[in-house]
Amino acid sequence: MKLNLTVISLVLVAAVSFGLYQLSYEVQELEKDLKGLNKGISENKESVRILKAEWTYQNRPDVLQALSSKHLPLLLIAPYQVASVGEVPYPQVDPEQYSVPVPRHNPRRDYSPATPLPKGPIQLATFTYEGNMQ
Amino acid sequence: MSELTWSTKSPRPRITLTPSLAQNLPDDNHMALRLEGSAKETLEQGRNRLVMAGVIFAICFIALASRLIGLAISGIGDEEVIASEADAPPPVATTESKRAEIRDRNGVLLATTLTTASLFADPKKVLDPKEAAAKLTTVLGDLNEATILSKLASAKNFIWLKRNLTPSQQYQVNSLGIPGLYFREEEKRFYPMGPLVSHVMGFTDVDNHGIAGVEKHFDEQLNGSGERASQELILSLDVRIQHALRDELSRHMSIFRAIGAAGMVMDIKTGEILGMVSLPDFDPNRPGDFSGDAKFNRISLGVYEMGSTFKTFTTAMGLDTGTVGLNGGYDATEPIRKGGFRIRDDHPKKRWLSVPEIYMYSSNIGAAKMADEVGPKRHKAFLAKLGLLEKPSLEIPEIGAPILPPRWNSLETMTISFGHGLSVSPLQLSTGIAAIVNGGNYIKPTVVRRDSEKRTAVRQVISAKTSDIMRRLMRLVVEKGTGGKAAAPGYLVGGKTGTAEKAVGGRYKRDALIASFVSAFPMNDPRYVVFAMLDEPKGNAQTHGFRSAGWTAAPIVGRLISRIGPILSIQPLDEESEAIQKAMFIPINSREKKLASF
Numbered sequence: 260m261k262l263n264l265t266v267i268s269l270v271l272v273a274a275v276s277f278g279l280y281q282l283s284y285e286v287q288e289l290e291k292d293l294k295g296l297n298k299g300i301s302e303n304k305e306s307v308r309i310l311k312a313e314w315t316y317q318n319r320p321d322v323l324q325a326l327s328s329k330h331l332p333l334l335l336i337a338p339y340q341v342a343s344v345g346e347v348p349y350p351q352v353d354p355e356q357y358s359v360p361v362p363r364h365n366p367r368r369d370y371s372p373a374t375p376l377p378k379g380p381i382q383l384a385t386f387t388y389e390g391n392m393q
Numbered sequence: 394m395s396e397l398t399w400s401t402k403s404p405r406p407r408i409t410l411t412p413s414l415a416q417n418l419p420d421d422n423h424m425a426l427r428l429e430g431s432a433k434e435t436l437e438q439g440r441n442r443l444v445m446a447g448v449i450f451a452i453c454f455i456a457l458a459s460r461l462i463g464l465a466i467s468g469i470g471d472e473e474v475i476a477s478e479a480d481a482p483p484p485v486a487t488t489e490s491k492r493a494e495i496r497d498r499n500g501v502l503l504a505t506t507l508t509t510a511s512l513f514a515d516p517k518k519v520l521d522p523k524e525a526a527a528k529l530t531t532v533l534g535d536l537n538e539a540t541i542l543s544k545l546a547s548a549k550n551f552i553w554l555k556r557n558l559t560p561s562q563q564y565q566v567n568s569l570g571i572p573g574l575y576f577r578e579e580e581k582r583f584y585p586m587g588p589l590v591s592h593v594m595g596f597t598d599v600d601n602h603g604i605a606g607v608e609k610h611f612d613e614q615l616n617g618s619g620e621r622a623s624q625e626l627i628l629s630l631d632v633r634i635q636h637a638l639r640d641e642l643s644r645h646m647s648i649f650r651a652i653g654a655a656g657m658v659m660d661i662k663t664g665e666i667l668g669m670v671s672l673p674d675f676d677p678n679r680p681g682d683f684s685g686d687a688k689f690n691r692i693s694l695g696v697y698e699m700g701s702t703f704k705t706f707t708t709a710m711g712l713d714t715g716t717v718g719l720n721g722g723y724d725a726t727e728p729i730r731k732g733g734f735r736i737r738d739d740h741p742k743k744r745w746l747s748v749p750e751i752y753m754y755s756s757n758i759g760a761a762k763m764a765d766e767v768g769p770k771r772h773k774a775f776l777a778k779l780g781l782l783e784k785p786s787l788e789i790p791e792i793g794a795p796i797l798p799p800r801w802n803s804l805e806t807m808t809i810s811f812g813h814g815l816s817v818s819p820l821q822l823s824t825g826i827a828a829i830v831n832g833g834n835y836i837k838p839t840v841v842r843r844d845s846e847k848r849t850a851v852r853q854v855i856s857a858k859t860s861d862i863m864r865r866l867m868r869l870v871v872e873k874g875t876g877g878k879a880a881a882p883g884y885l886v887g888g889k890t891g892t893a894e895k896a897v898g899g900r901y902k903r904d905a906l907i908a909s910f911v912s913a914f915p916m917n918d919p920r921y922v923v924f925a926m927l928d929e930p931k932g933n934a935q936t937h938g939f940r941s942a943g944w945t946a947a948p949i950v951g952r953l954i955s956r957i958g959p960i961l962s963i964q965p966l967d968e969e970s971e972a973i974q975k976a977m978f979i980p981i982n983s984r985e986k987k988l989a990s991f
Binding site: 308312315316324336337338341 | 502640883959
């Protein structure tokens with residue numbers, strides 16, 4: 260009994276300390292990971308900063324102006340080129356050119372099948388009371 | 394009979410007392426009782442000690458266990474980490490400890506802080522200086538091979554080779570694999586727009602402390618040191634307008650071979666400055682390479698006698714105080730002689746001129762008489778209300794104070810009426826004009842973005858009615874008067890020319906002019922004030938040798954407004970339409986004798 264207790268407690272101590280050390284190492288590992296991730300984040304942020312600065316530098320108005328005057332046939336906007344949405348005329352459709360029939364109302368509304376539906380509960384298409392195929 | 398039994402199986406002796414023990418019974422039992430008593434005492438003592446020790450140990454273990462459980466639940470064993478995490482407020486503290494960014498009103502980056510690598514060498518550890526120098530010059534083209542060699546051959550153990558490399562340069566130097574070269578990370582303020590926003594922006598010193606422009610004014614805020622630390626600073630500038638302004642100014646500066654130019658665009662309702670350019674300018678990335686003249690802000694620091702643009706204030710004053718009506722006028726036949734001065738007109742009409750004519754033809758005689766009638770005292774008070782007599786407030790340190798005449802009597806009032814004798818900065822002039830055309834409210838200028846509703850320091854300077862007449866008069870100048878070249882079709886530009894001789898050493902230099910044009914648009918409901926100025930323009934064949942403002946400064950404004958109108962989403966108007974003509978109508982009441990009358 261006494262021996263048993265000692266053995267059990269020793270095993271317990273060993274197991275707990277092993278678990279504790281394992282936990283501690285795991286935590287250390289995780290903290291290392293965290294530090295690495297944080298470093299990566301700050302490095303990425305720094306890169307983003309540099310790239311943003313680079314992007315702004317490449318998009319300087321004088322550079323854009325030089326490029327647009329070289330590649331685009333654009334001139335100064337004349338006053339007549341500016342209009343509000345209200346001033347844009349509604350597209351006029353020529354009735355002769357586009358004589359697509361427009362349905363007056365929903366054609367399905369007046370639809371009635373050629374043969375009237377059988378009365379009573381719904382029946383399977385293959386089933387008749389006479390016992391043969393329809 | 395009593396029994397004392399040792400129960401062998403039991404770990405401790407058990408004393409069984411029979412009832413006879415309680416009674417005093419025969420002598421042989423007495424021995425047994427004594428023995429029993431001492432055994433009991435010893436055993437009791439031992440047991441008590443054991444229990445005490447057990448309790449102490451139990452307390453210790455419970456304390457340890459509870460601590461363990463507590464730690465296991467909170468998950469952190471390091472008090473230092475807890476403390477530092479509780480103290481640091483934002484999670485982005487690592488990167489945001491840098492000097493804050495500056496952006497324009499649309500969020501375009503104007504200034505940022507980058508971590509750059511600086512290259513230094515430990516010459517003692519460089520194995521082959523010659524080869525190293527040759528290799529380095531292939532990557533860093535702007536370095537001289539001989540100087541690198543002399544640096545690498547020196548006996549020091551630390552020497553800077555190049556500060557603030559670009560990331561690609563750092564990569565290239567790294568891939569050269571020269572031993573003895575190292576990098577050190579440094580912070581560098583970077584201005585992606587270069588010289589475009591130089592004067593407003595200012596620049597910083599090597600330690601990233603602002604020493605000019607908004608960098609200085611908001612230094613504490615940008616550095617994140619004071620209570621007002623901010624993540625970023627948003628200016629009222631618009632990079633697109635700033636560029637258009639700079640482009641037009643520099644083009645016209647070279648066309649008219651001027652020694653300098655300046656211009657600004659300002660929102661008259663909020664006082665926000667959308668563009669502010671002073672040429673020549675500098676690159677804030679390397680301010681050391683530019684002269685003091687390039688760093689001089691002609692808009693806010695320079696004070697000039699602005700010339701005829703002051704007639705706007707004179708006319709507004711005359712009309713607002715009621716000394717002259719719109720139908721009134723003055724005789725401008727003869728030049729005025731006063732106190733050894735002779736006031737004459739540049740384009741003499743030699744007849745009676747009505748108020749609109751005086752303004753339209755820019756008559757010095759008429760303006761002088763108009764101001765003289767108001768009187769020096771009221772004149773001074775009126776200009777003070779417009780903020781022309783005191784140092785204006787703006788969020789940059791480079792602000793010039795106006796130069797007032799030593800005395801302000803009738804003669805000074807006469808000369809100041811057409812813009813001589815009082816030097817103000819273009820910033821003050823534009824703010825004053827904004828107050829004249831926006832309905833008479835003086836609004837403090839700013840370079841920081843403002844909410845359009847929030848106005849600061851509004852004071853009524855002139856009545857709304859006078860303001861309306863002034864708008865029509867300014868439009869008249871562009872339509873029929875001296876500022877015809879400032880017309881931008883569709884944008885209903887109105888303005889006033891100003892040509893002043895530069896005062897150098899107490900005398901006016903006839904060949905050195907300041908040509909300026911101040912305007913507002915669209916005149917039926919003004920939104921923006923545009924100012925342009927050329928320092929010492931020279932006439933050319935296109936202007937028939939003229940160098941007055943109507944020929945040199947006005948075209949800048951005309952071109953500029955057609956460029957920035959669409960950016961500012963101003964709806965172009967049909968200037969010939971009846972409604973606009975009616976809104977801009979002003980009776981001229983000329984008494985000019987027409988040949989057609991007979």
